[in-house]
Amino acid sequence: MENKYRKSIVALAAVVLLLTLQAVFGWVDAWAADAPGAAASAGAEGGALEGLKSFWSFTGFANFHISNLVMIVVGLFFIFLAIKYDYEPLLLIPIGTGILLGNIPFVPGYNVGIYESGSVMNYLYFGVKQGIYPPLIFLGIGAMTDFSSLISNPKLMLLGAAAQLGIFATFLGASALGFNPQEAGAIGIIGGADGPTAIFLSAMLAPHLMGAIAIAAYSYMALVPVIQPPIIRLIIPKKERKIKMKPPRAVSKVEKILFPIIGLLLTLFIAPTALPLLGMLFFGNILKESGVTERLADTSRNALINIVTILLGVTVGASTQADVFLTIDSLKIFGLGALSFMVATAGGLVFARIMNLFLRGDNKINPMIGAAGVSAVPDSARVVQVEGQKNDTSNHLLMHAMAPNVSGVIGSAVGAGILLSFLL
Amino acid sequence: MTILEVSSQTWIITLVGWSVVFVALFLLIFIFNNIPKLLKMNFKREKTAKPQKVQTETAGDKYISGDETAAIAMAIHMFFEEQHDEESNIITIKRIERRYSPWSSKIYGLRNFPN
Structure with a gap:
């Protein structure tokens, strides 16, 4: 007590x-201004x-300013979520700390702030502004992703496409709320549930909204374990949640090498504007699967991606300087972002149930894996695994859910490329 | 024209965009549904020429279910666990009969003066 x-x-x-x-300093100011002969007494005492x-x-x-305090509380909340609940700590700790850094009040004009040209933070932010960091992150993701679950059951790729409903529904929603087409496109990509893609597209289409879009995308990605389970339970009946899928077939090495090469050529011929993202993703995967560039693959999936994640996280966090970030538009973006995650999850789930109408026998899929079509890798696949275990402890869905999960990454990057080619 | 407060151009971008995502992934599905068949075609040709070699390759591609993999893994694990040197299981410090050791012997010391 x-x-x-x-x-x-x-x-x-x-x-x-x-x-x-x-x-006291306020009084000193007033006294210094009012005192008789104040100018004359500017001696040693006045100097001190x-x-x-x-x-x-x-x-x-x-x-x-009170807005700084609000943002500092937000930053502390991110750090709390990461440490206490282990929600995407690799992202939320750098972003949360970045928010603290970006919202320390300072006197403008001394090259301190992230938006002041010439400041150290501004140089680091260059990689975000010019869309340099996202492709490097994609290189690392490519070098660490195993596409074999996707290659063994290619039809699951459709779930990754279906979940991109989130992008396009949010694009419509943002347009209806009065955002111009470029801004709406940048906001829509939050529905892709892919942080680097969201940053890349917003840097190209609506740089002034990038802070809000990036924060919305990353915070909802971290909240996938909270957002998705209720939607899964709402859309998928208990009986269907227990469906066991047949184990994936073994995939040959040739198929694994062919996948990134064919994927690169095909998707980039369709959407060349997605080249920086998909090009690097498939390049990373070629490094991994070729089997002869292990050193490069190792650097891409460890050292490089870690360095870029640190720089990206801290600068995106710092870009939320209160005077730029706390606006009505940011609130709208947060609302649309939450909605887009829900719509994307629902899109994948409903499409999986529709697919099941056409599949027979043991080819049927557990419709819960549709939720993994949003590309938040690997969190949404993990959510599906946990939900599957809740209904049947012997039902392991993780490997199956990884297929729509990684195809969601490809799908959202293609979606971003298409939006770029329409709106740039 | 506007439908539900959204211009027709936005609707077109939405519909075309989503469809293109589907088309791109559908093409990938088509290709990767057929690639195993293409690879198997090659194997068949080899089969006629070198039947012995093909046997080993098809054995490599054979589908093994998760349960079977687990059973094989368990069998190998148990086999290697049992592969162990035969030991007496008596762990003691062996007593050495010869107790003399010259390591501290005075006769090898440097302070031995000649008589």
């Missing part, structure tokens, strides 16, 4: 101290006082 009071007293004392400091005043004016306390 005593301990509790002690904490409150310390917190109160800190607040009182800060207010006193601000008040000026120094103190100048120091105070540079501190975060003097430049503090």
Whole structure:
């Protein structure tokens, strides 16, 4: 009990101290301005006082605004989610810390802020603004992804296409809310549930909305284990949730090598604007599957992707500077983002049930894997596995769910390419 | 023209865009449904020429279910677990009869003065 009071007293004392400091310096300002012969007495005492005043004016306390506090709380919440609930910690810790960095109040004009040209943060942000980081992330994803579940059962790729309903439904929704077509396209890509793709497209189509779009995409990706299960239970009847799928066939090495080569040629001939993303994704996979470039594949899937994730996360977080980020448009984007994840999940699930109408015997699929069509790799596949286990402990759906999951990555990148070619 | 507050151009982008995603992935499905067949065609040709070699290759491609894989893995695991040196299971410090060791012997010391 005593301990509790002690904490409150310390917190109160800190607040009182800060207010006193601000008040004292306020009075000093007023006194310095009003004092008779103030200009004449600008001697040694005045210099010391000026120094103190100048120091105070540079501190975060003097430049503090309530919007900074709001964003700092958001940043702390991200860090809390990552540590306490293990929600995408590799993303939420850098982004959360980036939000803290971006919302420290400072005096503009001294090359500190992320939006001030010449500042260190601005140089790091260049990779986001120019869409450099997302393709590098895709290279790493390609080098760590095993497409064999997809190759062994190619029809599951349709689920990855169906879940892209989220992108296009959000595009319509954003247009209806009054965003221009470019902005609507950039917001729509949140439904692809793919952070790098969202950053890439918004950097090209609507750079001013990129902070909000990236934060929405990454936070909803982290919240996939919260968003998807209720929708799965709503759309898939209990009986269908228990369907066991036949194990995937063994895939030969030749097929594994052919997949990225054919995938690269085919998808990029259809949507060349997706070249930076899909090109790097399939390039990474060729490095992995060729079997002769293990060193390059290893660097891509470990060192490179880790470095880029750090830079991307912290700069995207820092781009949420309160004065730029806290707008009505951001709120709309967050609303549309939540809706897009739900629509994408529902699209995949409904399509899986429709597919089952045409499949016979042991070819039937467990419709829950449709939820993995949103490309949040591998979280949505993990959600499907957990839901499958809840209904039947002997039913392992992870490998099957990985197929629509990785095809969702391809699908959302193709979708981004198409939106670019229409709207750029 | 606007439908549900959205211009017809936006509707066109939506419908065409989603369809193209389907088409792209559908083409991939078509190709990868047929690739195993194409690869098997090659095997058949080889089969007539070198029957012995083909046998081993088809054995490599044979489908094995998860249960069978688990059973094989368990059998191998048990086999290797049992492959162990025969030991007495008596772990003690062996007593050595010859107790003399010259490591601290005074006769090898440097401070031995000649008589």
